[in-house]
Amino acid sequence: MTFREILDIFENNDKFVILTHKSPDGDTLGSGFALCAFLRDMGKKANVLNSDSFPERYDFIYDGYYPQEFEPQYVIAVDIADTQLIGSNLSQFAEEGAIDLCIDHHISNKYFAKQSYVDPNASAAALIMYQIFKYSGREISRQIARCLYTGIATDTGCFKYENTIPEAHIACAELMAYGIDFAFINRKMFDVKSRGRMKVEQSVIGNMEYYFNGKCSVIVLTKKLMEESGADAAEFEGLASIPLTVEGVKIGITVKQRHENVYKISVRTNEDIDASAFCKAFGGGGHIRAAGCEIHGGLDEVKRLILEQVERVID
Amino acid sequence: MTFREILDIFENNDKFVILTHKSPDGDTLGSGFALCAFLRDMGKKANVLNSDSFPERYDFIYDGYYPQEFEPQYVIAVDIADTQLIGSNLSQFAEEGAIDLCIDHHISNKYFAKQSYVDPNASAAALIMYQIFKYSGREISRQIARCLYTGIATDTGCFKYENTIPEAHIACAELMAYGIDFAFINRKMFDVKSRGRMKVEQSVIGNMEYYFNGKCSVIVLTKKLMEESGADAAEFEGLASIPLTVEGVKIGITVKQRHENVYKISVRTNEDIDASAFCKAFGGGGHIRAAGCEIHGGLDEVKRLILEQVERVID
Numbered sequence: 020m021t022f023r024e025i026l027d028i029f030e031n032n033d034k035f036v037i038l039t040h041k042s043p044d045g046d047t048l049g050s051g052f053a054l055c056a057f058l059r060d061m062g063k064k065a066n067v068l069n070s071d072s073f074p075e076r077y078d079f080i081y082d083g084y085y086p087q088e089f090e091p092q093y094v095i096a097v098d099i100a101d102t103q104l105i106g107s108n109l110s111q112f113a114e115e116g117a118i119d120l121c122i123d124h125h126i127s128n129k130y131f132a133k134q135s136y137v138d139p140n141a142s143a144a145a146l147i148m149y150q151i152f153k154y155s156g157r158e159i160s161r162q163i164a165r166c167l168y169t170g171i172a173t174d175t176g177c178f179k180y181e182n183t184i185p186e187a188h189i190a191c192a193e194l195m196a197y198g199i200d201f202a203f204i205n206r207k208m209f210d211v212k213s214r215g216r217m218k219v220e221q222s223v224i225g226n227m228e229y230y231f232n233g234k235c236s237v238i239v240l241t242k243k244l245m246e247e248s249g250a251d252a253a254e255f256e257g258l259a260s261i262p263l264t265v266e267g268v269k270i271g272i273t274v275k276q277r278h279e280n281v282y283k284i285s286v287r288t289n290e291d292i293d294a295s296a297f298c299k300a301f302g303g304g305g306h307i308r309a310a311g312c313e314i315h316g317g318l319d320e321v322k323r324l325i326l327e328q329v330e331r332v333i334d
Numbered sequence: 335m336t337f338r339e340i341l342d343i344f345e346n347n348d349k350f351v352i353l354t355h356k357s358p359d360g361d362t363l364g365s366g367f368a369l370c371a372f373l374r375d376m377g378k379k380a381n382v383l384n385s386d387s388f389p390e391r392y393d394f395i396y397d398g399y400y401p402q403e404f405e406p407q408y409v410i411a412v413d414i415a416d417t418q419l420i421g422s423n424l425s426q427f428a429e430e431g432a433i434d435l436c437i438d439h440h441i442s443n444k445y446f447a448k449q450s451y452v453d454p455n456a457s458a459a460a461l462i463m464y465q466i467f468k469y470s471g472r473e474i475s476r477q478i479a480r481c482l483y484t485g486i487a488t489d490t491g492c493f494k495y496e497n498t499i500p501e502a503h504i505a506c507a508e509l510m511a512y513g514i515d516f517a518f519i520n521r522k523m524f525d526v527k528s529r530g531r532m533k534v535e536q537s538v539i540g541n542m543e544y545y546f547n548g549k550c551s552v553i554v555l556t557k558k559l560m561e562e563s564g565a566d567a568a569e570f571e572g573l574a575s576i577p578l579t580v581e582g583v584k585i586g587i588t589v590k591q592r593h594e595n596v597y598k599i600s601v602r603t604n605e606d607i608d609a610s611a612f613c614k615a616f617g618g619g620g621h622i623r624a625a626g627c628e629i630h631g632g633l634d635e636v637k638r639l640i641l642e643q644v645e646r647v648i649d
Contacts, residue, residue, distance in 0.1 A: 178493045178506075179524060181517040185507035191493075192500035192507075202496040203605070209494060213581045214548070217539055224536040233529070266528045 020136045022154040028120060028134075029058060034092040035065040038118065040099045041106030043069050045208060047098035048080045049170025050122070050144040053163045054097060055084070057152055060160065064089040070106020074253070076207065080166050094118045096132060098144035098170075100125035122147055142187040145170025149190045164197035169204055177209055215250025222248070223258060227265070235329045236262040237322065240275040259285035259309075270297070270329060274321060277313070282321045285311045292332050300328055335451045337469040343435060343449075344373060349407040350380040353433065355414045356421030357571075358384050360523060362413035363395045364485025365437070365459040368478045369412060370399070372467055375475065379404040385421020389568050391522065395481050409433045411447060413459035415440035437462055457502040460485020464505045479512035484519055492524055496623070530565025537563070538573060542580070550644045551577040552637065555590040574600035574624075585612070585644060589636060592628070597636045600626045607647050615643055 037055050039047040051067045058065040066086050073081055094112065099105065100123055102113040112118055121132035124147060126139035141147045145167045152159050152167075159167075168191055175183040178191075195201060212220070223238040230237065238261060245255060255275075262271025270292050273285040284301065287309050288294040294310035301324075303312020314321045350373050354362040366382045373380040381401050388396055409427065414420060415438055417428040427433055436447035439462060441454035456462045460482045467474050467482075474482075483506055490498040493506075510516060527535070538553040545552065553576060560570060570590075577586025585607050588600040599616065602624050603609040609625035616639075618627020629636045 172493075176520075178487075178503075179517065179520040183510075183516070185510045188493075188503040188507035188510070192503035195498075195500045195503070201498070202494065205494040206604070210575075210579045211581050212579055214544075217542070217580055221536050221539040224532055225540070227532070229529075260525075264525050264527055265532055266526050 032093040034089045036091040038096040040104040041070040045173025046170040049166040050148045053166035070108040096121040143174035164194045168194045216254040263287040347408040349404045351406040353411040355419040356385040360488025361485040364481040365463045368481035385423040411436040458489035479509040531569040578602040
C-alpha cells in the first residue's frame, strides 16, 4: 500500500472507527487519537475505541476528545499486530473481515485486516502516521503533534532504544515546531512515579539478590509485598527492567507471585544471553532480550530451578 | 565570533590544550574529546585536560585516546562557564589571559577567555561542536560522532528536558548515520547503576519526607549514609532529581551534608516554582528548574529554614 492509497481511503469514506490495542500504551493511543483528530479535521466522523478504559496517565492524549454518534462504516486498527490484542470487550472486531485497514510497525503483524500497511523499520506506529499526514500536505493541529510525539517518544524509550531510527528524531524535531509541551510529556511518561510505585521499587531494590559474581540479579514480588504497598496493578509495570540496570548484571530476573505456588518469571538480558531460549526451557518464550514463563512450586523451589538454568547459560 | 573564525584558529595553530570542567560530565568530555580528535585529524597536536581524573563510566568517550607530548600553544575551554569550574589541579588556567578560546552553551558564561563563542540556546556544548565540524565540511570519524552524540544526549536527559531544541534531534539523526552504538551509550548513561548507587537510592527513597500535602519532598544525604554505602562521589550525581519524580511533588529538595553543620541544598521544581529565586534567598542561584545553595547549621535547623521558604512559594 502507498500513502496515497491510504489517503484516498480517508477521503472516500465518512464514518471511521479506530481500534487501539488492549492494555493501551502511548503509541497505540497517540497514533489512534492523532488519526481521529486528523479525520475529524477532514470533516469526517471518527471515534477511538479500546477494550479497556483509556488510562488516566495518558489523559493529555485524549484531551478534548468526545465520542461522536454515527453508524461505523470503515474500521482502522492502529499499532495492533494480532487480533488477540484487540481485547475481550471489542471481540466483534476480532472476527474475520471486521477490520478494513491496519496501520502497524510490528514485524510480527499477522495481516488480519483486509488491507495492511506495516513498516517494521518504523520506531512507532505514530511515526508512520506522521509520515502519512506529512505526505497529505494538510496542516496538522498542535494536539495532533502532541499525540504523535508521545507515540514516538514512548515506543523508543525517549529515543534510547535500538529501534530509534534517524527519521524518529527528525519527525520529533518537526513536531516540536508546533510548540508542543514535550518536556511536560516526557516528565509524565518517563519520570513521574506514584508514592506506591516508589515504595515498591525501594523494597524490591533493597531485597535484590545477586548470584554468580553479580552477573545475575533476582527480585521477588510476593503478593504480600504488592498488597502492603497499596499500589495498584498498573504501578507494578516495568519493574522487570530493574534487575538488569545494575552494573555487571547480564541476566536480570523478576519472580512475581501470581497465586500460592504459581510464579510469573520475567527475564531481561544484555548482549550475551538469549532470554527467549532461557524461558523456553520452562515452556515460555518472548524476545531475545525480554522473555517470560510461568513456574509452579514453592518460592525456594522456583528460585532453585531458575538459578540452575542461569548456571547453564551464564558463561 | 563566527564558525569560520573558530576554524581559522584551528588551522592557524598547532598545539592545543583542551580544558574540560571539573566533576566532568558527558557534555564537557564528549565535546572535549571530539574536538581533540578533530584537531588531531587535522594534523594538529592536542590533549584533553581535567582537574579530576576521567571517570570510568565515560571510558567509551576517551577510548583510544593517549596524551601527546608537546609545549602547549593555544588553550580552548569547552563547556566551562566560569574559571571556578576549572578545578584546583589546573588552577594555572584560572589566571587571567590563560585561556585563548571558550566554546560554551551556558547563559551564565563569564566571558573569561580572550575570545568566546557562547550559544545559550544550544542544548549542549557538543551541539555547537557538531555545528562547527559540519560547517568545516571535513569528514568526522565514528568516534567523534559517538562523543558528540553522548554530549547532546546527556545534557538533554536523552532529549527529555526543556533545553532540547529541534537542532539537537536533527544533529543526532545525522550522527546516527555514522553507525554509532547509541543504544549502548544510552543504556550506559541512563540505565545502568552500580550496586552502591542502587543502595543509596533505595535508602534515600525509603527515607523521603513529604510536606505540604505531598507538594514538597525532601531527601537527606548524610556523610554517614554516603560513607556506609561504599559508593564513591560520582555515584551520588543526579540523586537530586529523585524527589521531584514523585507524583504530585512541585518542589523536590536534596539536603547533602558537606561537613559538620554545612549542607548543600539542591532544588528541583516543575512549572510552578522558580528554583533559582528560591535559592537566591539563601545566597545561591542557578536555573529556573534546577538551582542550589549552601546553608550552615544543624540538620534540623537547615530543614526548618528550607521548609519556611517552601511555605512562602508553594501556592
